[in-house]
Amino acid sequence: MPTAPVTLELLRVLDALLQEESVTGAARRAHLTTPAMSRALSRVRAALGDPVLVRAGRKMVPSRRALAMRDRVRAAVAEAEVLLSETPLSARDARRVLVIRANDSIGAMLASELALAAHREAPGLTFRFVSEGNEDVESLREGWVDLDIGAVDFDAPEIRSQVLLRDRFVGVVRKGHPLASGRVTAKRFAAHDHVVVARRARLEGPIDVALERAGLSRRIVASVTSFHAALFIAARSDLVVSVPGVVARHAAETLPVVPFAVPFELPAVPISQAWHPREDVDPVHRWLRKEVKRAAAQLA
Numbered sequence: 685m686p687t688a689p690v691t692l693e694l695l696r697v698l699d700a701l702l703q704e705e706s707v708t709g710a711a712r713r714a715h716l717t718t719p720a721m722s723r724a725l726s727r728v729r730a731a732l733g734d735p736v737l738v739r740a741g742r743k744m745v746p747s748r749r750a751l752a753m754r755d756r757v758r759a760a761v762a763e764a765e766v767l768l769s770e771t772p773l774s775a776r777d778a779r780r781v782l783v784i785r786a787n788d789s790i791g792a793m794l795a796s797e798l799a800l801a802a803h804r805e806a807p808g809l810t811f812r813f814v815s816e817g818n819e820d821v822e823s824l825r826e827g828w829v830d831l832d833i834g835a836v837d838f839d840a841p842e843i844r845s846q847v848l849l850r851d852r853f854v855g856v857v858r859k860g861h862p863l864a865s866g867r868v869t870a871k872r873f874a875a876h877d878h879v880v881v882a883r884r885a886r887l888e889g890p891i892d893v894a895l896e897r898a899g900l901s902r903r904i905v906a907s908v909t910s911f912h913a914a915l916f917i918a919a920r921s922d923l924v925v926s927v928p929g930v931v932a933r934h935a936a937e938t939l940p941v942v943p944f945a946v947p948f949e950l951p952a953v954p955i956s957q958a959w960h961p962r963e964d965v966d967p968v969h970r971w972l973r974k975e976v977k978r979a980a981a982q983l984a
Contacts, residue, residue, distance in 0.1 A: 690731045692764055697724040699761045701737055702754040705744055775806040775971035782972055783812045785823070786833040789911040789931040790955065791815075794833070797979035798972075806971060815910070824960045831972060832958040845958040846973070848980035851928040852952050853891070855944045856935065858919050864942040873947055874900040879923040881914050882907050891926055894948040915939060928953065930983045955980070 700710035700721075711721035728736055737744040746754065786794065791813040802809045814829070821840040823829040836845060855873065857863045863872065874895055880887055887904050895901055908914050911927050918925040919939045927935070932943035957976050963969035 692761075694724070694728055694731055695757060695761055695764070697721070698728050698732075698736065698750075699757050701725060701728070702746055702750055702757060705737065705746060707737075707744070772967050775809065775968050777808070778806065778968045779808040780968055781810045781812055782830045782968070783814060783828065784831045784833060785814050785829045787911060788815060789915075789927070789934065790833055792912070793930070793934055793983055794976060794979050797982065798975055801975045801979075806968075809968070809972075824958065827960070830959065830963065830969065831976065833976065834955060835953050836956050836958040838958060842961055843958055844961055844964065845956045846977065847954045847956045848977060849930065849955050849984040850952040851930050851955060851984075853926045853946065853950050854929045854932045855946050856915060856918055856925050856927055856932050856941050857923075857944070858921070859940045859942055861922060861924075861942070863924065863944060868944050868947050870895065870898045870900055870947045873924070874902045876922065876924045877903050877905045879906040879908065879914050879917050879921075879925050880904050881909065881911055881925070881927070883909050890950055891946065891948075894946075894950065898948070915941060928955070930955075934983075 697710070697714060700713040701707070704710040704713055707721050707725060708718050710716075710725075711718045714721065714724075716724070725736065732749070734749045735747050736750045738747055784791065784794075795811060795813060798811055802811070821838045821843060824832060824838075824843060825840075833848070838845075855863065855868065857876075863876065866872075880889070882889075887907050892902065905923065906917060908917065911931050914925040915927065915931075915935045916939070917923055919941050926946065929943070932941075935941055936943055957973060959969065959973070
């Protein structure tokens, strides 16, 4: 009965023993001393629960079970050696689809930079952006998502993360809106109706806490799940929206909107990239993280 696990090293020992049918010959093949191979044979026997080699006169022959598995052991060891000797593809040579989870605005801003970088350095890569909404660590653990970008806060110690930038929320209104000019006080800010970005049932956030401290409150008349949607609504109405500064600056380049500083101190929100540690040394993933970091630095 087996009493020890079968490791790749034991498979290599078993392969050498079955090919040579001799402890001395197997030792030469495996570049071990004869006593070391003899001890390894004992471990193989314990792992398989089988004698593997038995004495027949002055030589040793494989047991019936060892004889039956000889070709499969040889094939398994050969395949393992090929796998372990393969050099990982560089980003330039790889053909892969990389799944990136990010909110629509951050994703849109990064996508153009990544596309340009891939055109120059990694033409075989394709980026698939998926929206936020199911921020679970299992997606990273299982490999469904390669990189998570945003205000990630996973309660999983093995997940790696790197801060890309720190940003504060600002207000955004359409051009010509009363808040687009003049000093915006907390009272003026609260007097207007708001659209908020929320992916959960709770609509209130740090802004409402700050207003409450000032003895004020705002009326939220609409809730959407993406910054883009909220910005389009604000551009075509009198509603006020609050978004990260980098998102607001980008929106002001393409939409008829005006960003403004909110009239109270809000904590800076770290925007990070998160990944599973199995990707740490993968050349393609390292290239991806480097380019995301570079693109984020340009946005900051």
